[in-house]
Structure formats: C-alpha cells, structure tokens
Amino acid sequence: MPRDLELLERRLLFVTGKGGVGKTSIAAALGLLAAGRGQRTLLVEIDAKGSLADVLETGPTRFEPREVAPGLFAMSMDTEESLREYLKLQLRVPLLARIGPLAKSLDFVATAAPGVKEILTVGKIAWEVRERHYDLVVVDASATGHVVGQLAAPEAINELVHVGRVREQTRWMLDLLSDPVVTGTVVVATPEEMPVTETLELVDRLEIETRVPLAAVMVNKVLPELFGRGEQEVFDRLCEPETRALLTSAVGGPVDPVLDGADLAVRLRRSRAEHITRLRTELPGDLPLFYVPYLFTRAHGLRTTRTLADTIGAELGY
Amino acid sequence: MSGAGLEQLCASREIVITCGSGGVGKTTTAAAIGAMAAAQLGGKVLVLTVDPARRLATALGLERFGNVETQVPPELFASVGVEPKGELWAAMLDTKQSWDDLVRAHAPDAGTRDAILANPLYRNITAKFVQSHDYIAMERLHEIHRSGRYDLIVVDTPPTRNAIDFLEAPERMADFFSSRLLRWLITPYRSRLVNAASKPFYTVADRILGSQFLADIAEFFVLFQTMYDGFVERADAVSRTIADRRTSFVVVSTLEDAPVREAEFFMQALVDRELHLGALVLNKVLPRWFADEGAAEVADRLVREAPEVAAELARTGGDAWTADEALRDPAQVARVLREIGQSFDDYRVVATREREKATTLARHPELVVSAPHLDHDVSDLAGLVALGRAVW
Numbered sequence: 001m002p003r004d005l006e007l008l009e010r011r012l013l014f015v016t017g018k019g020g021v022g023k024t025s026i027a028a029a030l031g032l033l034a035a036g037r038g039q040r041t042l043l044v045e046i047d048a049k050g051s052l053a054d055v056l057e058t059g060p061t062r063f064e065p066r067e068v069a070p071g072l073f074a075m076s077m078d079t080e081e082s083l084r085e086y087l088k089l090q091l092r093v094p095l096l097a098r099i100g101p102l103a104k105s106l107d108f109v110a111t112a113a114p115g116v117k118e119i120l121t122v123g124k125i126a127w128e129v130r131e132r133h134y135d136l137v138v139v140d141a142s143a144t145g146h147v148v149g150q151l152a153a154p155e156a157i158n159e160l161v162h163v164g165r166v167r168e169q170t171r172w173m174l175d176l177l178s179d180p181v182v183t184g185t186v187v188v189a190t191p192e193e194m195p196v197t198e199t200l201e202l203v204d205r206l207e208i209e210t211r212v213p214l215a216a217v218m219v220n221k222v223l224p225e226l227f228g229r230g231e232q233e234v235f236d237r238l239c240e241p242e243t244r245a246l247l248t249s250a251v252g253g254p255v256d257p258v259l260d261g262a263d264l265a266v267r268l269r270r271s272r273a274e275h276i277t278r279l280r281t282e283l284p285g286d287l288p289l290f291y292v293p294y295l296f297t298r299a300h301g302l303r304t305t306r307t308l309a310d311t312i313g314a315e316l317g318y
Numbered sequence: 319m320s321g322a323g324l325e326q327l328c329a330s331r332e333i334v335i336t337c338g339s340g341g342v343g344k345t346t347t348a349a350a351i352g353a354m355a356a357a358q359l360g361g362k363v364l365v366l367t368v369d370p371a372r373r374l375a376t377a378l379g380l381e382r383f384g385n386v387e388t389q390v391p392p393e394l395f396a397s398v399g400v401e402p403k404g405e406l407w408a409a410m411l412d413t414k415q416s417w418d419d420l421v422r423a424h425a426p427d428a429g430t431r432d433a434i435l436a437n438p439l440y441r442n443i444t445a446k447f448v449q450s451h452d453y454i455a456m457e458r459l460h461e462i463h464r465s466g467r468y469d470l471i472v473v474d475t476p477p478t479r480n481a482i483d484f485l486e487a488p489e490r491m492a493d494f495f496s497s498r499l500l501r502w503l504i505t506p507y508r509s510r511l512v513n514a515a516s517k518p519f520y521t522v523a524d525r526i527l528g529s530q531f532l533a534d535i536a537e538f539f540v541l542f543q544t545m546y547d548g549f550v551e552r553a554d555a556v557s558r559t560i561a562d563r564r565t566s567f568v569v570v571s572t573l574e575d576a577p578v579r580e581a582e583f584f585m586q587a588l589v590d591r592e593l594h595l596g597a598l599v600l601n602k603v604l605p606r607w608f609a610d611e612g613a614a615e616v617a618d619r620l621v622r623e624a625p626e627v628a629a630e631l632a633r634t635g636g637d638a639w640t641a642d643e644a645l646r647d648p649a650q651v652a653r654v655l656r657e658i659g660q661s662f663d664d665y666r667v668v669a670t671r672e673r674e675k676a677t678t679l680a681r682h683p684e685l686v687v688s689a690p691h692l693d694h695d696v697s698d699l700a701g702l703v704a705l706g707r708a709v710w
Contacts, residue, residue, distance in 0.1 A: 253615050
C-alpha cells in the first residue's frame with residue numbers, strides 16, 4: 001500500500017493542522033530535510049503571513065520561487081499572480097489590455113464562486129508538480145478549517161462549471177492529487193484536546209470530502225518523559241518535606257522551584273500523554289503516526305528549524 | 319476579589335470580544351470570562367462561541383452547542399461550590415442557519431427568497447466562504463445585543479486568517495453590495511448588452527469559466543441586489559455596534575512567536591481603528607519562579623554533581639534514608655536529581671523567552687493579565703472558574 005511509501009518519496013505534500021500546532025515549522029523542516037537529502041524541493045506558503053520567512057530566517061517570500069538554502073526554494077501563493085501566469089501559459093491572452101479589469105474583478109468572482117481562488121492555488125501547485133520543476137513540493141497549507149475546501153476545489157469546480165477550459169484543467173489536477181504515489185497530506189497535531197479533536201475530524205473529512213490521500217499524522221511538541229521505571233517514586237520521596245530540607249542543605253540553595261518545576265513537567269507530560277493515546281487509538285490503524293519532541297530552544301529561527309529537520313529525519317528513520 | 323483584572327472591564331461593558339490566533343485558548347478564555355461574570359457580577363451573561371470543543375459544551379452542562387441560546391444549569395455552578403449571582407447562557411454560531419435567517423429577513427418577496435436559498439452559489443458562499451463567517455458572527459452579535467436580552471455578551475471570534483478581516487467584515491460587506499464594479503459585472507446580464515468596456519473581460523472569462531457559470535454568478539448577484547438596502551443598512555449598524563463605547567476587545571495570546579506576532583498586529587489594528595482594547599490575556603504562561611537565579615544555580619549543580627549530592631543526601635539522611643526502599647540506590651537517586659535539574663534548565667529557557675515576549679506585548683494595553691499553564695485542558699466548569707479567577 002502507498003501508505004508504506006516513505007514520506008519524502010512522494011512528490012507533493014500538503015502540511016496542515018490546527019492553528020498554533022507548528023505546521024509552518026514542520027513544513028519548513030520537511031523541506032530542509034528533503035533538500036539535505038538531495039531532492040530539489042519547493043516550499044509553498046499558502047497564507048501569506050510571513051511565518052515561513054521567519055522559520056527560515058530569509059527575506060519575504062514572493063510568488064516567484066527563490067532558493068533559500070541549497071536545493072530548497074520557497075514561494076508564497078498569490079492567486080492574482082497565479083491567474084496571470086495561467087492566462088499567459090494556457091490562453092496566450094495578450095496581457096496588457098485584458099488583465100487589468102480581470103484582476104480587479106477577481107475578488108468578486110472569487111467571492112461569488114468560492115473555489116476560484118482555491119483552484120488558482122491548488123492549480124499552481126499541481127502544475128509545478130506536473131511539469132516536474134521540482135522533485136518534491138511541500139505546501140504549508142491552510143489550517144484545518146479551510147484546507148478541505150482548498151483540496152476539494154478541483155472537484156467542486158468540476159461540479160459547478162460544466163464547460164470551458166477550467167473543466168478540462170481540473171481533470172488532470174484531480175488525477176494528480178488523488179494519486180497516493182504522488183500526493184499526500186500530513187496532518188500536524190499537538191498532544192492537546194482541541195488539536196487532537198480537530199485532527200481526528202480532519203482525517204475523516206479529508207477521506208470523505210476530498211480525493212487527496214493521507215500520508216501521515218505528526219504529533220508535534222511531545223514533552224520528554226522525565227523519569228524511567230521506579231524513578232517517579234524517588235522523585236515523590238524527594239518532594240516530601242523532610243527530604244526537601246535535606247536536599248536544601250545538601251545543595252545550599254532554594255530547591256522548591258526546581259522540584260515544583262519538575263512536578264509541573266511531569267503533570268504536563270502526563271496530561272498530554274492521554275491525548276496521544278486518544279489519537280493513536282482513534283486514527284486509522286494503517287496511517288503512519290510520527291512523534292516530534294518539544295524543542296526547548298532559546299528562540300525560533302533557522303537553527304531551530306534545522307534541529308527540527310534532524311529530529312524528524314531521525315523519526316523517519318533517515 | 320480584585321477589580322484590577324477583567325472584573326471592572328466586564329462590569330462596565332455590554333459586549334466583550336475575544337480575539338487571537340488559533341490554538342491560544344480563545345474559546346476557553348471567553349467561556350471563563352462569561353462564567354466569572356455570571357458568578358460575580360450577576361445579570362444575564364451570554365457566551366457566543368464559534369467553534370467550541372465538545373468537552374467545553376459538556377463542561378457547561380450542555381448536550382451540544384446550538385444556534386439557540388441555552389442556559390447553563392445553575393446546579394452545575396453549585397456543584398463546583400459557586401453560587402452565581404446571575405445566569406450564564408451559551409450559544410454557538412451556525413453560519414449557514416444564520417445566513418438563511420438573514421436572507422429570510424431581507425428578501426423582498428417569497429420568490430426571491432426561495433431563489434436565493436436554492437442558488438448553488440449561495441449555498442457555496444455560506445458554507446465555505448471564509449469571510450462570511452466573520453460577517454455573520456458580527457451580524458448575529460448585533461442582533462442579540464439589540465434584543466436587549468443580555469447584560470453582557472462575551473463573543474469568541476471565528477478563526478480568522480487575518481484578524482483584521484473580522485473587524486472589516488461589515489464594512490466590506492457594505493462595500494461589496496454598493497460597489498460599482500459589482501453593478502458593472504451584472505449589467506450585461508440585465509440588459510443583455512455587453513458594452514465595449516467590459517467586452518474583453520467577458521470574452522476572457524467565458525473562455526476560462528464557460529458562460530453558463532458566469533450567468534449563474536450574475537443571477538446570484540441580481541437576486542442578492544434586491545436585498546441591497548437592508549444589507550447595507552444592517553452592515554452599517556453592525557459597524558457602529560463594534561465601535562460603540564459599550565464594546566471592548568480582549569486579545570488572547572500565548573507567548574509563542576506566531577501568536578505573539580498576531581496579537582501585536584491585532585492590538586495595533588484596534589488602536590488604529592479607535593476601537594477599545596480592554597485587556598490582553600496571556601495564556602499558558604509558565605510560573606515566575608523559573609526566573610529564580612538561586613534555583614537556576616541549584617539546577618546547574620544537580621546536573622553537574624548529581625552523584626555527589628546523592629551521596630550527601632544518603633549521609634545526612636542517615637538510617638531513615640537508607641532504610642527507604644525507594645532511596646536505597648544512590649545511582650538511581652543521582653539520575654533523578656540530574657533529570658530534575660535538566661528539566662528546570664529546559665523550562666527556564668522557555669520561561670525566559672516568554673518573559674521577553676510578555677514585555678514586548680505589554681506596551682499596548684492598559685491591562686495585562688496572565689493565566690497559568692494549567693496541567694490539564696479545561697474540561698469542566700471547575701476548570702473554567704479556575705481559569706476565570708486567574709484573570710479576574
């Protein structure tokens with residue numbers, strides 16, 4: 001089955017998840033990882049919030065892809081630019097005269113027919129994959145709320161538009177997007193209630209409402225297990241008043257914050273473990289589940305993203 | 319209790335709108351504020367939420383959130399040891415239902431109403447169009463506020479990609495319906511005459527989309543235009559409601575990079591629009607004692623000299639120590655000590671980063687409150703009240 005396929009062997013990955021789970025970081029890390037393995041890789045940011053530029057510590061990304069690390073290119077989606085490119089390539093419309101009003105009206109047409117903006121987004125991405133400009137395209141896709149609409153756009157358009165060029169175009173897009181050897185969705189979650197709930201719902205919806213295959217779920221920000229077998233008991237003893245006093249005199253400083261800190265770490269880890277269990281038991285059994293540890297880093301930026309890439313690489317068995 | 323926190327804000331406003339990027343605990347914060355207001359201030363309080371966790375609905379004693387307003391059972395408050403002075407109500411925004419209601423209210427006649435409701439593009443817009451959530455949330459808020467049924471309405475905003483869309487939704491909706499461009503777009507379908515200026519557009523659009531589809535779009539707009547006056551008037555009224563002195567915004571953020579950036583951006587946007595920024599709620603903040611220098615030294619020592627400290631403990635602990643099954647193995651005690659020290663160092667790094675972010679963020683609002691990193695997701699009323707007390 002294609003789900004046994006290694007994650008980076010596909011040619012198009014949509015990375016999505018609830019807001020705040022770190023999907024941009026994961027997408028960027030996957031990009032760095034693939035590029036580091038010699039794949040010519042394109043990273044696409046859909047919601048132009050500039051987060052991708054931040055995690056890669058590069059200047060603002062634009063529609064025109066730019067090499068941000070050896071073998072790694074980054075671009076941000078712009079539906080108007082995408083439309084321009086499409087018209088230029090597909091229809092050979094003389095540019096100057098016609099595009100002005102068309103671009104201005106785009107907002108309105110897109111408002112009337114949701115799916116127009118989405119198709120321009122997905123279409124551009126699919127086109128890059130079809131033309132084999134890159135070995136791998138990693139998309140920092142929209143958050144859970146909007147991604148289904150985006151990925152379902154070619155089908156939705158297919159239903160709404162009965163004739164014309166667009167209809168022809170959606171056919172090859174659908175073929176490419178629904179091929180599990182080519183395309184996969186990576187859903188990022190954190191071990192908390194809402195992200196896990198949304199992940200489970202999203203996995204269902206993606207299977208029902210789109211033809212885009214699921215590739216994996218990545219659990220991000222997994223807290224480390226502090227204590228091994230029997231060690232929790234040692235810790236509990238150390239927290240008792242008499243032993244606290246002994247420890248205070250042994251180290252000659254305030255131990256309460258240190259012990260309370262460890263206690264907080266244990267409790268956080270424990271409550272999150274429940275959510276991981278729920279995710280594991282409720283996801284389809286054959287869907288690969290990867291764990292990415294929480295990184296206790298000073299700041300976010302390229303260095304952290306590289307660490308993340310190494311960590312994911314290890315988790316994927318590279 | 320206090321008065322320095324959100325209490326004063328909630329006591330002096332009729333609408334409190336929580337905003338922030340996804341995953342920061344916006345919905346939970348809105349519910350916690352509502353619960354505290356109902357408990358402490360009295361009156362009727364409504365929490366209007368967009369996308370609640372199922373457990374949050376359960377926490378409020380509700381089977382599920384619905385478009386209708388439901389009262390949170392007073393017994394539930396009693397069960398967590400709170401005697402509420404007022405009533406807590408909750409409702410969820412059902413985008414599609416709300417749009418349908420709006421069309422029913424504004425359509426000039428039954429024929430137009432049915433034609434709109436049956437139009438595939440209309441169904442598409444209301445179900446999928448992202449910004450329609452923003453507008454309808456504002457619209458429904460305005461409607462409930464105008465009804466005068468509640469003393470305080472706490473609104474949890476939709477997950478907006480760009481929070482500004484939310485503020486501009488009513489204005490944009492009005493612009494949309496009064497736009498010349500829109501009229502220009504549908505004119506040829508009314509007059510069946512394509513004028514010279516718009517001809518190239520239609521030629522190109524026909525080639526891309528097919529003319530049937532364009533006709534569908536035009537029909538939709540023609541129908542929708544009949545509701546023009548009602549809509550524009552309504553959108554203006556909604557705009558006035560959010561700018562009103564009785565409305566205040568509470569920005570919620572964790573201290574991670576992306577939410578902080580959005581919170582900053584959003585607070586600035588509120589200031590620019592002269593909307594009232596009531597408070598900043600920092601959620602999931604690590605305890606202050608991670609900053610303790612003495613504790614940091616202790617942690618360092620535990621990491622570097624764990625075996626020595628373990629030996630010292632065994633020596634000073636005497637017989638009681640060595641008799642204890644759990645503490646008998648000095649190597650194991652040393653491992654635990656090192657682990658504790660390392661964990662403190664790890665969290666300290668994050669806590670330091672958080673404090674710096676908090677300082678940056680605190681420049682904007684008059685009021686900043688912090689909620690602790692609770693070790694469990696808030697899943698019941700007790701949890702909501704605990705969170706509420708922290709920010710109250």
